[in-house]
Amino acid sequence: MLEKTYIMVKPDGVKRGLVGEIIRRIEAKGYKIVDLRLMRPNRELVEKHYDVHKDKPFFGELVDFISDSEVVGMVVEGEDVITVLRNMIGDKNPAIAASGTIRGDYANSLTKNIIHGSDSAETAEREISIWF
Ligand SMILES: Nc1nc2c(ncn2[C@@H]2O[C@H](COP(=O)(O)OP(=O)(O)O)[C@@H](O)[C@H]2O)c(=O)[nH]1
Ligand SMILES: [Mg+2]
Structure with missing residues (x-):
């Protein structure tokens, strides 16, 4: 199914200069920003x-980390893009995230894990309306 998802490079991803690499992976997979x-x-x-x-319990720390910091938000479109990008992002816990996933390759912290991606069609619609 043709879908849209909300992807966000979190402040640690922006500071570490990973915006280009993340966009490269999304485009290389054939998805459109x-x-x-x-x-x-x-x-x-x-x-x-x-x-x-x-x-x-981690809500305060999470909001502190993202607020008033530079993030790159994007809407990405493609076939089954929500599920496929969640798989490409990998587990939130860097100790579990598989190599070859974005978090598996670049994240080293549970709070600061580089990237966000919507987890369902309903969430995607909600998040896109919040950010764009
Ligand atoms: N410190 C801390 N941060 C967490 C924990 N669980 C989730 N987070 C953070 O909150 C974000 C949202 O959590 P969740 O929706 O479960 O994971 P995601 O959808 O894979 O990003 C994660 O990406 C982490 O940045 C936790 O147990 N401890
Ligand atoms: Mg989530």
Whole structure:
């Protein structure tokens, strides 16, 4: 199915100069970037994005990390793009993320794990409307 997903290079990915590598992998897979923006999101926006995690113990640390820092948000379109990019991103835990995935190759921290990708069609629609 032709879908759209929200992908975000987190502040650690931007600081480490991984924006180009991430875009390269997305394009090499054959997906199309249909919107892209460099942003410094305020707390309110980041809290809304991670609303599902608001009762988790790591919520404050996560929001602190993303807020008022440069991130690159993009909308990516393609066949089954939501699932395929989640697979290319890899597990959130760098100790588990497989080599060859973005997190497996570049992440070394559970909070600072380089990249976000929507996990379902409903989430993708919600996140795209929040960020774009
Ligand atoms: N410090 C910490 N951060 C976490 C933990 N679980 C998730 N996170 C962070 O919160 C983000 C969202 O979590 P989740 O939706 O479960 O993972 P994702 O969809 O793969 O990004 C992750 O990418 C991490 O940055 C945790 O147990 N500890
Ligand atoms: Mg998630």
